[in-house]
Amino acid sequence: MMPDSRDIRDLYQDMIFEHSKRPENFHALPDANRKAEGFNPLCGDHFTVFLRLDNDTVTDISFEGLGCAISKSSASMMTASLKGKTKSQVQELFAQFQRLVTNRAIETDDEAELGKLVVFSGVCEFPVRVKCAILAWHAMMSALDQKADMVSTE
Amino acid sequence: MSTTANRVGSVAVGFDAVGFSQDFPALHQLVHGKPLVYLDNAATSQKPRSVIDAITRFYEEDCSNIHRGVHLLSERATKAYEEVRLAVQQFIHAARPAEVIFVRGTTEAINLVAQSYGRTHVKTGDAVLVSAMEHHSNIVPWQILCEEKGSKLRVIPMNDRGELLLEEYEKLLTPETKLVAVAHVSNVLGTVNPVKQIIRMAHEYGIPVLVDGAQAVPHLQVDVQDLDCDFYAFSGHKMYGPTGIGILYGKKRLLEAMPPYQGGGDMISSVTFEKTTYNSLPHKFEAGTPNISGVIGLGAAIKYLARVGLDNVATHEHDLLAYATEQITRFSGVRVIGTAQAKAAVLSFVLDGIHPHDIGTILDHEGIAVRTGHHCAQPVMQFFGIPATTRASFALYNTEAEVDVLLRGIAKVQEMFA
């Protein structure tokens, strides 16, 4: 038998429960100028991420939707950590978060940059849950890459 | 530590589920350090040693192509393959072996009927009738057909216990309706539909009926002549057989009139570049080299089920389901999805405030394999207003003790999320 070092608590850290029960920025954003949806057809998780981008800076960000504790807390903590960041800082943080949850060699200063987001470090031990952790981030990135006038088309 | 420590005590008197579990090698392993409790049987069941051995024996001793070689190996393989057709005929009580078509699974069986029978008989303005609790594989093939033909897909509604509304059904049996396609047993709700009555009602209007039996054949005796269904589709892998093999049963009269689904070797009787004459049934629908080892494995699975006795299996699983249902409803914050009077072997539920995906991961850590998600039946999720469920589904080797492990697992999930 394969030895199993994964502990369920590595995945479900307290901060993840807190954010999934009381998510931050969990509402629509009336003055958003970007938004995008993230959908995981395998489990039905579905989020909309709203962005207010002014001069390449995220001045406001929020999300709405339904998902598991991992995807919801990840969305919540993402919004908390991106507010005030420039577009290129956001892109960098996305890359670092992706490395964190997929366990590709973490660069030395990733951890410092990621801050509280390191509670998701346990996700890489649960390959089927990586998609949960990254779902809202993908939606956010696609919102970021949109033209500002695309948001009204939905 | 014994990996079988928790496999004690079956419910049905005299039914030795623990003993039978010894026949299934994959059941005896540790998962995250805990004895495996396999409750994902509606997705696929585990395979007994006799099935695994039959497949190995085919490859070690008889491996050859069928219906073509004059040599001994091919003769043996052809004989073994065709004997399984007879076994399937008996298993579902079909009138003739030629009415048993080997396909890849339920999905392919339904697609075959949609593409061959459906494209011939369903015209612009016509309708195909499915039920509100169908698996995607009994929805999408009909949608593809309806899209192509400009016809309509209509839906038999259900009540909130997950039972079809037969009075509403009757109203949908209009002259436009050219086919009814309905599940025998729902893979999400466990509902056993009154298919015999459904078929009789459709026949009163001259409408043929396809039954999706994927979830029925492992749990109850199926008699296609008694049901009088026109088509019956099922998969080997949910009834202790291998993946990649399934059955389409069809009435001879209908199959004979249907055009082929795929062209190729074995399905012809003569070919020139000007004209091809198709082979007779069942070969007309078995183009190309089939899944020979899969058929042989399926034969071993049917033998295994016959030895255990499907009626005994049904009683045992019924007892397990009753026990699990009674126990789970004692938890606060649990809602069982699917509470039909007639149910088989499936327990779907949701926990207040806890997403099924989280439940699945935590249960997995306790060694418990369940399915979480929409179970390829998104319209059912929409009906109940939920994104997903957790589903425990039972097989002949499951025990009451395993149900207890599941219940303790659920308690742990609720504790973690408290």
Ligand SMILES: Cc1ncc(COP(=O)(O)O)c(C=O)c1O
């Ligand atoms: C009711 C029902 N129909 C059809 C299918 C599809 O079967 P298969 O994937 O073996 O083709 C399933 C299996 O998930 C099922 O439960």
